[in-house]
Amino acid sequence: MTNFRKFARAGMPAMLLLGIHCWAQANADPKMVPDPKIAAALREISAQRIQANIDKLVSFGTRLTLSAQDSTSIAAGHGIGAAREWIKSKFEEYSRACGGCLDVKTDSFVEQPMDRIPKPTEITNVYALLKGSDPENAKRIVLVTGHYDSRNSDIFDVNGDAPGANDDGSGTAVSLECARVLSKMKFPGTIVFLTVAGEEQGLNGSKHFAKFAKDEGWDLEAVLNNDIVGGDKSPEQDHSVVRVFSEGVPVAASEQDLRRIRGLGGESDSGSRELARYITDVGESYDTGVKPMLIFRLDRYLRGGDHYSFNQQGFSAVRLTEFREDFHHQHQNVRMENGIQYGDLPKFVDFDYVAHVARLNAATLASLAAAPAPPENVHLLTKDLENDSTLTWDASPGGLASGYEVVWRATTSPQWEHSENVGNVTRATMKMSKDNVIFAVRAVDGAGHRSLPVVPTPQR
């Protein structure tokens, strides 16, 4: 619109006004170039396997974090210990199929009594690492997670059934299926497939893991938390979309960060939000069967999730959740009441939908793990009052980048609107005022893989 007005004022004839439309098209943020290998991997994702995995998780009766994990119960296939051992065995099975390409690990700790934990309780996260094939880029990590613990109406009921097919058998199945399919491929960056426990007791597992990642100095670029992605078959469900929640102002922002965010209108440019936008880009470029619906909010009302544990440690993390939740099917004892079936049962899960969400996850993980590292120290020069905007950055480390794109959008726009390939440089001057738009810079490689975009900080 701005350009239309500018040209219209200058008295451009109608023919050229038509040309302006083309100009806008040429500069609109182009779709990601789909990678044929990633597209082929997405087709391997199987709703039948996802169903079998969710049915197996439900078969453990309950996966309450406080439930049994002694060897007898594990042998009997009952309780969270049995679930944990089974998940581990699945990751090991996938690893055998790729010649030991996955490093299968557990992260165990004893949580001391607190609100929803009456006595010291061992909590175990189970994960598999697909180490990056390039030594420099293998330090960069993307992660997918779901929580394998479940609950019913009573958060302390260690024996009663808590099937947790949707919450969060679905998210656990997404981590597993992504591991199975992506482990057949090689990426320069590392992918972690995580399943955590303790979510329902107070995000205990994810808190421990996020802190571990921080303490280990992980360069964790993205966390995808899938929680309730079963596509509950209620009549008002929209099976064509999945909600992607992201924090605005980062919980981990320093006072200095907050001053800058307030001053420059950076409330919608957290790392988590750039990740959410990236997922939209992936959703438009690959045929996953489901479209991301961005929700610019940390989480739903009254609810929380494991992505927040990662946000607290300063990592970019988003939550994926079905469009419409049926609260009769969450955190409920399995029962019939007034003709209504309560309980989180597999019969309410749409396994094709879970497979679609798994494809969106796998495409995002693969795109990021294949992409160059984001550029570093991205700055917008603000020394002088001027109407051009000069951006500078340090080259993407790791040697994968073949060039850079400057992206921008109106300050009121939710998504990146324009993109310009500025070549293999570390400085670019854009013929527009930084006062009117939000800029970012991303790295690209020869095959079109894109890094996450980095919003510049001002430099005087």
Ligand SMILES: [Zn+2]
């Ligand atoms: Zn959940």
